[in-house]
Every structure is written in structure tokens, then in C-alpha cells.
Amino acid sequence: MRxxxxxxxxxxxxxxxxxxxxxxxxxxxxxxxxxxxxTYRPEVYGKAYNKWLHTITREDSGWAVGERELFAAxxxxxxxxxx
Numbered sequence: 001m002r003x004x005x006x007x008x009x010x011x012x013x014x015x016x017x018x019x020x021x022x023x024x025x026x027x028x029x030x031x032x033x034x035x036x037x038x039t040y041r042p043e044v045y046g047k048a049y050n051k052w053l054h055t056i057t058r059e060d061s062g063w064a065v066g067e068r069e070l071f072a073a074x075x076x077x078x079x080x081x082x083x
Contacts, residue, residue, distance in 0.1 A: 008033070008040045 012020065016039045020031045038046040057068050 008036050012036065012040060 020036070023031055038050060040046070042050075057072070058065060061068065063071075
């Protein structure tokens, strides 16, 4: 399991490595692991997950986008998740 996590940490494609380096310098904080996971081999996981996430957070619903974002933030706080 540890090797797989290391791969996500260091095995990004060059454009993402460059972007992450820029963001780290600009924001003075490391790019979150969730972003690294979504961009590591996006054809396997990231693209499908992003499409699903966009569907549940942005398409027509009885709740506004801001309300859905608030639900997600509240749930993350309850789960002690930094994302």
C-alpha cells in the first residue's frame, strides 16, 4: 500500500508536476493529496470521478450550488477531513 501512495506523490505526469510546483511556490502550501489522486492516471479514475462530482454538485437540483458546497464542507468537518 505504501508504494502506491508514494507513486501518487511522485509519479505525476510532467505538466502536473510543473503545475504543482508552481502552485506550491505561489500558495506556500503543498498541493492536497486529493488533487494529486485525481490527476494521477486520470483516465483510470480522475476523469470519471470528476464527471460524477460535477454532476452532483453543479447540475439541476432542488438546492443551490452554494448549499451543496456547504453540505460537503459540513460533512467533511464531521469526518475530520481537511478537504
